[in-house]
Amino acid sequence: xxxxxxxxxxxxxxxxxxxxxxxxxxxxxxxxxxxxxxxxxxxxxxxxxxxxxxxxxxxxxxxxxxxxxxxxxxxxxxxxxxxxxxxxxxxxxxxxxxxxxxxxxxxxxxxxxxxxxxxxxxxxxxxxxxxxxxxxxxxxxxxxxxxxxxxxxxxxxxxxxxxxxxxxxxxxxxxxxxxxxxxxxxxxxxxxxxxxxxxxxxxxxxxxxxxxxxxxxxxxxxxxxxxxxxxxxxxxxxxxxxxxxxxxxxxxxxxxxxxxxxxxxxxxxxxxxxxxxxxxxxxxxxxxxxxxxxxxxxxxxxxxxxxxxxxxxxxxxxxxxxxxxxxxxxxxxxxxxxxxxxxxxxxxxxxxxxxxxxxxxxxxxxxxxxxxxxxxxxxxxxxxxxxxxxxxxxxxxxxxxxxxxxxxxxxxxxxxxxxxxxxxxxxxxxxxxxxxx
Amino acid sequence: xxxxxxxxxxxxxxxxxxxxxxxxxxxxxxxxxxxxxxxxxxxxxxxxxxxxxxxxxxxxxxxxxxxxxxxxxxxxxxxxxxxxxxx
Numbered sequence: 001x002x003x004x005x006x007x008x009x010x011x012x013x014x015x016x017x018x019x020x021x022x023x024x025x026x027x028x029x030x031x032x033x034x035x036x037x038x039x040x041x042x043x044x045x046x047x048x049x050x051x052x053x054x055x056x057x058x059x060x061x062x063x064x065x066x067x068x069x070x071x072x073x074x075x076x077x078x079x080x081x082x083x084x085x086x087x088x089x090x091x092x093x094x095x096x097x098x099x100x101x102x103x104x105x106x107x108x109x110x111x112x113x114x115x116x117x118x119x120x121x122x123x124x125x126x127x128x129x130x131x132x133x134x135x136x137x138x139x140x141x142x143x144x145x146x147x148x149x150x151x152x153x154x155x156x157x158x159x160x161x162x163x164x165x166x167x168x169x170x171x172x173x174x175x176x177x178x179x180x181x182x183x184x185x186x187x188x189x190x191x192x193x194x195x196x197x198x199x200x201x202x203x204x205x206x207x208x209x210x211x212x213x214x215x216x217x218x219x220x221x222x223x224x225x226x227x228x229x230x231x232x233x234x235x236x237x238x239x240x241x242x243x244x245x246x247x248x249x250x251x252x253x254x255x256x257x258x259x260x261x262x263x264x265x266x267x268x269x270x271x272x273x274x275x276x277x278x279x280x281x282x283x284x285x286x287x288x289x290x291x292x293x294x295x296x297x298x299x300x301x302x303x304x305x306x307x308x309x310x311x312x313x314x315x316x317x318x319x320x321x322x323x324x325x326x327x328x329x330x331x332x333x334x335x336x337x338x339x340x341x342x343x344x345x346x347x348x349x350x351x352x353x354x355x356x357x358x359x360x361x362x363x364x365x366x367x368x369x370x371x372x373x374x375x376x377x378x379x380x381x382x383x384x385x386x387x388x389x390x391x392x393x394x395x396x397x398x399x400x401x402x403x404x405x406x407x408x409x410x411x412x413x414x415x416x417x418x419x420x421x422x423x424x425x426x427x428x429x430x431x432x433x434x435x436x437x
Numbered sequence: 438x439x440x441x442x443x444x445x446x447x448x449x450x451x452x453x454x455x456x457x458x459x460x461x462x463x464x465x466x467x468x469x470x471x472x473x474x475x476x477x478x479x480x481x482x483x484x485x486x487x488x489x490x491x492x493x494x495x496x497x498x499x500x501x502x503x504x505x506x507x508x509x510x511x512x513x514x515x516x517x518x519x520x521x522x523x524x
Binding site for chain 2: 207208215346376382404415
């Protein structure tokens with residue numbers, strides 16, 4: 001039975017919430033208590049934008065509930081501090097820190113219209129984009145799912161301040177399920193937490209699943225999994241088949257979602273791609289069509305907009321969102337083939353080659369750089385780079401220095417794992433760098 | 438290029454040591470039984486991806502081209518790149 005919050009608000013759902021962190025159990029009286037204190041503090045910021053910098057899942061839960069109750073817009077950030085210029089640029093009135101303390105920053109008028117959630121997308125060399133979602137939009141699919149689900153125990157494999165993380169967190173909240181989380185989300189930590197707390201539901205990227213199975217080995221079969229969800233990358237037959245074999249009693253499904261498009265649909269039959277008939281019938285309120293090999297969608301759950309960036313180019317004049325994912329019909333299935341643009345998907349993290357190239361070109365050793373994807377059995381793709389180095393540098397030293405700088409300035413999944421020093425980089429007839437697909 | 442089992446093991450060792458050094462981790466002794474993604478080494482999926490790329494470059498082989506194969510230890514990974522008709 002699904003416990004229904006008295007008024008359907010996130011705060012009322014907190015009354016039946018449980019979060020299990022490796023160190024101990026955090027139950028609803030504590031969560032509700034934290035929420036009450038936070039609501040009181042946030043009342044003076046009604047209609048304002050507040051930022052949450054805590055990276056703990058239970059704090060994100062409490063923060064969302066408190067923001068909804070106090071009528072604030074809440075920005076979720078994936079690192080523990082926000083640079084001062086961004087606080088100002090993003091018109092943030094207050095920051096909620098890792099102890100759930102509220103610090104006033106400045107009074108800003110955001111002309112707020114209702115309670116919204118902003119997710120700061122990753123981006124280290126450039127200002128992160130702020131993707132705007134409504135709580136209702138995020139809860140839309142969660143509520144549909146909640147009706148059909150028993151109480152369960154979820155393992156949170158995603159960062160809580162990501163689209164995937166929020167889906168899991170809100171689902172656990174809306175269904176009165178327990179959430180298992182770890183302080184530092186490494187494969188060993190998450191695998192050990194899974195062995196210790198035996199989750200029934202796990203949602204993760206195919207890269208996570210492959211690594212999880214590698215770590216667990218024969219112990220994988222001991223987990224009492226009832227529902228297995230894959231998302232964020234193409235779920236291929238190899239990983240789907242492996243999971244079906246190990247977990248014969250579990251439902252294996254993969255979801256198609258993105259920050260921009262929201263949660264679109266879930267494929268429940270455990271097979272790659274989705275049924276071609278959905279192009280005619282639609283699915284879960286989402287209409288689908290293929291234009292020049294690229295999937296376009298019309299969804300009631302699409303992200304509202306980027307608050308600080310122009311997104312005009314991804315919507316067609318007749319209102320379809322261009323996903324950028326190329327698809328192909330094979331028999332009665334539509335299979336995902338990759339990205340139409342040069343965006344790389346490294347273990348679920350999106351990498352624009354231009355961003356990595358810009359960083360490489362800013363280094364003194366580098367004359368020219370081209371970044372591309374290298375297929376990989378673990379993470380789907382890794383970032384590769386061809387480098388034309390300055391004539392007077394020693395290759396081994398340049399390699400070390402370039403990788404050190406890349407590591408310092410880019411998120412881990414954006415760091416080139418393959419570095420080739422070349423004499424020149426091919427230039428196409430149009431004078432552009434040739435981009436390998 | 439023909440690569441012996443010992444050369445492969447050595448290559449995996451040096452790669453792990455380099456990755457660990459880049460992350461400022463101290464490297465424990467790496468044996469054939471060492472679990473790659475275990476907590477002892479401190480490497481993550483991306484590091485493991487890099488090791489696999491490097492082994493493919495050294496050996497010119499892609500043991501994963503027909504799908505994913507599971508491996509847990511340093512020894513099991515090196516065996517995937519071994520010449521099938523022995524050394």
